[in-house]
Amino acid sequence: MSIPAVGGLHTVATRKAMLRLLPLLCLTYFMSYVDRTNIALAKTHLQADVGISAAAFGLGAGLFFLTYALFEVPSNLVMYRVGPRRWIARIALTWGAVTSLMMFIADDVTFYIGRIALGAAEAGLYPAMMFMMTRWFAQKDRATAIGFIYLAPTLGLLLGGPLGGALMELDDVAGFHGWQWMFLIEGLITMAIGLVVLAFLPEVPADAKWLAADEAAVLSQRAEDGGRGAGGHSLKGNVGQAFGRPFILLIGVIYFLNQLTMNGVTFNVPSIIESLDVNGSFLIGLLSGVTGIGGTIGVLVVPALFRRLPRESLTIGVLAVAPALIAAVFLAVSSPAVRIVLIGVMSMLLFGTLPVFWSVAMARMSGIVAAAGLAFINTVGLCGGFVGPYLFGLAESDSGDPTSGFPIVIVASLVAGGLAVALRWALRREDRATARAAAPSTVERDPEVLT
Template sequence: MAIPAGGDLYTVATRKAMLRLLPLLCLAYFMSYVDRTNIALAKTHLQADVGISVAAFGLGAGLFFLTYALFEVPSNLIMYRVGPRRWIARIALSWGAVTSLMMFITDDITFYIARIALGAAEAGLYPAMMFMMTRWFAQQDRATAVGFIYLSPTLGLLVGGPLGGALMELDSLAGFHGWQWMFLIEGLITMVIGLVVLVYLPEVPADATWLTAEEAAALSARADQGKDPRGEHSLKGNLGQAFGRPFILLIGVIYFLNQVTMNGVTFNVPSIIESLDVDGSFLIGLLSGVTGIGGIIGVLVMSALFRRSPRESLTIGLLAALPAVIAALFLMVSSPALRIILIGVMAMIIFGTLPIFWSVAMARMSGIVAAAGLAFINTVGLTGGFVGPYLFGLAESGSGDPTSGFSIVIATSLVGGGLAVALRWALRREDRTTTVPAPAPASTERDPEVLP
């Protein structure tokens, strides 16, 4: 994955946008992932200090995604009206405050309440950023732009683990546990980022002071090419376009299965590593960063490969099914080092497929339909964030082994790979019925197998 190079007006403007716009969005998304997943580092400490059981932890970790998904579409519809800058800033300020208040968790109930509130506060962040991609970048550059944004959660896994582990070493300072310091400090950092977004984030190219008027116009013109005019300004009468098209439903279901695996594994990596006889919060956090390393490689490599050979349904199907193979290998080997490496490879595949999901979806919607449709896909997908940790928690409760959830990975991944066949049909149907011409591709953005 590379930032476009060249001298024409659009290319220069795109390069500027990727260097100036994306880092700010990445910073916000980075902290959202740190604040969302730092609970994994606190798992055993919450059990010891507060008495939260393994099953209760799995339920609480998943409840975040339940309210996140519930408020996703309403949040993005409000974003469409008030603008991404103010809404993303509001989201960051509110979820930062909730994160800091999680230092006052005292039992199962307060844990559940905190996770429910955190999901509601953060709802709409990611689809708001995806909506901005439809305003800033042409279709052939969106997989690259989304890939850069997905560096944020992978860096969150890579850096957030050691950061959270280091903060937890503050245990007993001023009478607080280490996990309390972690929640407090990371929440305050997020609130500062929310203020930065409010001041500096441009909503559309014309708002960017670092673009010339000609560059801004070139970006907007290319971003508008090939847009679907259906439901551009009103959702009324266009609910089917936003929520009911077969390709939207199938992408959402495959994304759901992806998130079952991603979050089931991510929320349990620290305890899996601890089960490999690794001691010390910082070392556990450091080794947990293997998911971040794998994710970084995935989003950098997969979007670049997709740009060169964008066979949409085939690519999605292969990437959906591969985690089953990796999970089977994980269960077959006993070497701790090899198991950690396999977790990293699995993260590479899981994260690497995500920019492709969103590129496929964004190519076929625009306007308020895009705001609602992208949020709907995220809603369907992120319910997997509830199901994954919960199923992993149940599996561990029954076996006492945190690796027992890998059997769930095998099942969900095989189903996801199989659904790619139906996705191929749905994309072909969508592209035959739409009246919007496919974006022109020197880079062949549409899959040759789904063209009319």
């Protein structure tokens, strides 16, 4: 087969994979984001109904990310052994059940237990999806594919607010609070999706009945060629490759700061909007969707730009520093409309950089090293998901103002921008080492040495 024919076949197969594989992954990730962030809508109601303070809420919101982070690497190592389909389905069924049980929150302790259990149940979901990207898509297509995956959390922010707000309007139906109905129904929806994943998700191109044999073969080959870094089928002897390389550590820390900012802001958007004299659960949920609008624009536009201008560290650096400027303007203005728009712009920047993170990492690892390394990066980042809401909660407890955490955004963004400079050096070092390892030895290159 000629090279153009192979290229055309790969394009057709990639388009099929994006249309058939990504929607199911997006739906699963959509519900994970809805179920982990729905407590933001319930915040003031939990305060009124069960006496959870702003500081306790911030701690509980963040505890999810501690157990999520703790079990990320073990979960992805199990996923590598049993396969993504069964493991993603197990994750969805477990966290859906925990979400429904959170309707029985009665005090600070049960709130903390619910969040801890939810994090443990959901651990490994996202890195398992990222690992699937390494099996299905060529490196040039991964940022685009990951951008579509990130439509799930942005749509979760856009649609999850109105959905949760509508469910909370069921207040006093059958004697339950609206937030109890929200937890119950959203958890049951997630469990149903888990069963769909178990029945229909193909793990590798060869498992997809909607791909021809030659299409599945070219997808697998191009995906395998996309991982030019360390790989293998055993973590033994590859621990340093998975966890210790400088570029992995730097991406992890920058991701930590990104998640600190993103989750600190996201978990407080409903209360920020409510502080702007907006009334009604549904309206607050609707306006909270501004983060989803901004995020959706970011995950669609940034990967498209990155594909045309693949400047890895520069892109990450610019997108890391820009939220500091947005936060400074936010604090300087008082107009509610302008503040809401600025939250949307900040979300566009914070979400838009995420497909670039993962594309940069995937290009330099494969096999079980990719399974462990991607989970490790996510683990470091998720710790920021704990720190952000907790710091925002402490700031609000001291001031009484839900916007008092925005100076934290400024500091975190500036530090992340500085680390992006170091990342440029680390990526160059990694690529030089990979090129040296791939090059034939002097004896193999120089025929005169053999004579």
